[in-house]
Every structure is written in C-alpha cells, then in structure tokens.
Amino acid sequence: MMAENKITVLVAEDETDFRTIMTFWLESKGYAVIPASDGRMAVELAKEKNPDVVFLDLNMPGMDGVEAFKSIRKFNIDVPIIIISAHLGTPRAKEAMSLGASGVFSKEDDFEKGFSLLEIALRGNKKLKERTK
Numbered sequence: 145m146m147a148e149n150k151i152t153v154l155v156a157e158d159e160t161d162f163r164t165i166m167t168f169w170l171e172s173k174g175y176a177v178i179p180a181s182d183g184r185m186a187v188e189l190a191k192e193k194n195p196d197v198v199f200l201d202l203n204m205p206g207m208d209g210v211e212a213f214k215s216i217r218k219f220n221i222d223v224p225i226i227i228i229s230a231h232l233g234t235p236r237a238k239e240a241m242s243l244g245a246s247g248v249f250s251k252e253d254d255f256e257k258g259f260s261l262l263e264i265a266l267r268g269n270k271k272l273k274e275r276t277k
Contacts, residue, residue, distance in 0.1 A: 182207065
C-alpha cells in the first residue's frame with residue numbers, strides 16, 4: 145500500500161532490467177513507483193491509480209509510447225508525461241514532444257537527468273504544488 149503523502153510515479157518500460165533499475169532508483173529517492181511493462185498496462189494503471197507523473201517508453205510492443213500518451217490524455221490532461229527513449233531524434237520522439245510531453249529522458253543519460261526532469265515536471269503540476277511544499 146502506498147503512503148498518502150508520497151508522490152507516485154508510473155514507469156512504463158518493456159525492458160525489465162531498465163524498469164527494475166529505474167524503479168529501485170526512484171524508490172531510493174522517496175517516490176512510490178507503479179511499474180508497467182507495456183503501453184496498454186500503462187494506460188490501465190494510469191486510469192486506475194492516477195499517478196502524479198508518468199515515465200513512458202516510446203518503443204514498447206503492442207501499444208507504443210505515443211499511442212499510450214494519447215490514450216492517457218483522453219482521461220487525464222494534467223499529468224506530466226516524460227518520454228523515455230534510446231533514440232531521441234526519431235519521428236516518434238518528435239511526435240511525443242509535439243503532444244506536450246514534459247520532457248525526454250534518454251536511456252543513455254544519467255538517472256540524475258531523469259530526476260531533474262521529474263522535479264521540473266512536479267514543480268509545473270498545479271495539483272502537486274501544495275503536496276511538494
């Protein structure tokens with residue numbers, strides 16, 4: 145069960161090792177993590193759990209990150225969504241940014257960069273301003 149005061153982060157990533165490391169890293173920073181292994185699961189969990197921030201891998205089997213992004217936006221227009229990608233210059237990455245992603249986290253980057261993107265997204269989220277003070 146998640147503590148009420150913890151910021152919840154949905155991490156949608158089909159690579160088990162990367163998802164596990166990212167989950168562990170975020171939990172070590174004090175966040176509650178909701179892991180998802182594909183886009184469909186990410187959409188279902190985003191609807192059910194209402195996370196504060198979403199990290200969404202672009203390239204996942206079945207429903208990819210862009211499709212999941214669009215689906216989440218149909219029922220939650222405010223949640224910050226940060227794209228995870230190994231290839232930032234691709235048309236899909238550009239499309240995700242054009243949809244209003246809060247940032248892009250490259251798999252080559254240090255996790256501290258992902259943490260910075262997360263902090264910026266949290267500061268810009270009206271719903272969380274009171275909770276993060």
